[in-house]
Amino acid sequence: MIKVKRIAITPGEPAGIGPDLVLAMAQEDWPHELVICASSQLMVERAAQLGLPLDVIEYDPARPPQPHKAGTLVITDCKLKAPVIPGELNEQNGHYVLDTLSRATQGCMSGEFAAVVTGPVHKGIINRAGVSFSGHTEFFAQQSNTAQVVMMLATEGLRVALVTTHIPLAYVSKAITAERLQQIIRILHADLVSKFGIEQPKIYVCGLNPHAGEDGCLGKEEIEVITPALDQLRQEEGMKLFGPLPADTIFQDKYLADADTVLAMYHDQGLPVLKFKGFGKSVNITLGLPFIRTSVDHGTALELAGTGQADTGSLWTALSHALELVEKQT
Numbered sequence: 001m002i003k004v005k006r007i008a009i010t011p012g013e014p015a016g017i018g019p020d021l022v023l024a025m026a027q028e029d030w031p032h033e034l035v036i037c038a039s040s041q042l043m044v045e046r047a048a049q050l051g052l053p054l055d056v057i058e059y060d061p062a063r064p065p066q067p068h069k070a071g072t073l074v075i076t077d078c079k080l081k082a083p084v085i086p087g088e089l090n091e092q093n094g095h096y097v098l099d100t101l102s103r104a105t106q107g108c109m110s111g112e113f114a115a116v117v118t119g120p121v122h123k124g125i126i127n128r129a130g131v132s133f134s135g136h137t138e139f140f141a142q143q144s145n146t147a148q149v150v151m152m153l154a155t156e157g158l159r160v161a162l163v164t165t166h167i168p169l170a171y172v173s174k175a176i177t178a179e180r181l182q183q184i185i186r187i188l189h190a191d192l193v194s195k196f197g198i199e200q201p202k203i204y205v206c207g208l209n210p211h212a213g214e215d216g217c218l219g220k221e222e223i224e225v226i227t228p229a230l231d232q233l234r235q236e237e238g239m240k241l242f243g244p245l246p247a248d249t250i251f252q253d254k255y256l257a258d259a260d261t262v263l264a265m266y267h268d269q270g271l272p273v274l275k276f277k278g279f280g281k282s283v284n285i286t287l288g289l290p291f292i293r294t295s296v297d298h299g300t301a302l303e304l305a306g307t308g309q310a311d312t313g314s315l316w317t318a319l320s321h322a323l324e325l326v327e328k329q330t
């Protein structure tokens with residue numbers, strides 16, 4: 001018999017597909033309690049719009065956790081700031097989205113929740129609401145006082161982790177310091193061992209420049225920063241690191257058959273490949289946090305909100321993956 005835990009779920013942007021996907025997940029049984037950090041009113045309205053049955057249960061932390069029962073939704077209510085029209089962003093609800101994330105973080109930090117699974121947020125509308133916000137990854141790191149975390153996306157047969165996340169391309173080169181690279185690799189290595197059970201992880205590292213700099217003719221970051229940082233980790237910490245290899249040819253079977261993960265230098269170097277392989281069936285995992293956090297691989301898809309046409313594959317993958325990690329921990 002497994003011990004039933006509580007898993008927080010944040011549906012994300014209220015005008016997007018997040019609420020729809022959470023409601024779809026709620027239509028099946030799950031072995032742990034799903035606690036939705038969201039507006040009850042929003043979830044009831046969206047369920048009616050989608051024609052999905054829904055029995056809302058007000059979250060009571062004093063009640064022992066129960067496995068999730070199909071057709072129900074345990075909700076810890078977060079109040080909307082303005083009415084929601086599916087597909088129409090409203091900056092008045094920017095703070096509502098952050099309230100849901102803060103509620104989940106607080107519960108994860110206190111041990112009330114064993115993990116958090118996040119639906120998609122709209123970064124732009126939160127900024128328009130007056131809060132500087134670049135993504136969940138950075139938000140959870142900051143809220144939990146974690147100096148460095150790692151974004152990793154995974155799909156069947158491929159994991160891709162990133163050295164830099166949501167920053168303009170113009171800042172990437174400067175952000176790739178030996179110190180940052182080594183911190184990222186240490187977190188990645190440690191979590192591949194502890195969370196994924198890989199004894200001696202093999203990490204294949206992309207170069208930054210075309211052809212990994214072509215001996216310095218096409219950029220010097222590989223010679224001056226990346227190679228020395230990798231050499232030091234190989235020599236002093238015995239890590240199995242390969243590269244820096246040219247990013248345009250690293251994603252081939254010859255390397256991927258051996259790699260436990262590919263480490264890309266920036267968001268759009270690694271994620272297009274991962275999403276080409278597994279969009280809709282991938283999970284986004286934040287490594288290095290003091291709690292388990294998984295997420296979908298897609299955004300708010302505003303045009304699909306309230307239509308019932310959004311694909312549930314990635315939220316299902318994210319939730320299943322969080323449950324696996326939670327069960328491994330116990």
Ligand SMILES: NC(=O)c1ccc[n+]([C@@H]2O[C@H](COP(=O)([O-])OP(=O)(O)OC[C@H]3O[C@@H](n4cnc5c(N)ncnc54)[C@H](O)[C@@H]3O)[C@@H](O)[C@H]2O)c1
Nearest residue numbers: 119120121122123124295296297298299300301310311312
């Ligand atoms: N996890 C997250 O919070 C997350 C992830 C990625 C993007 N975003 C944010 O989402 C917003 C919109 O971003 P975007 O337009 O680049 O990406 P998007 O993923 O919302 O949409 C890209 C395309 O994929 C389709 N799509 C996305 N999810 C789908 C699903 N579940 N089922 C069927 N089709 C789906 C959309 O219809 C669209 O054609 C941005 O603010 C972005 O920052 C959030």
Ligand SMILES: N[C@H](C(=O)O)[C@H](O)COP(=O)(O)O
Nearest residue numbers: 135136137138284295297298
């Ligand atoms: N980089 C993610 C992706 O492309 O799927 C996405 O923007 C979400 O990131 P956060 O989990 O940090 O919000």
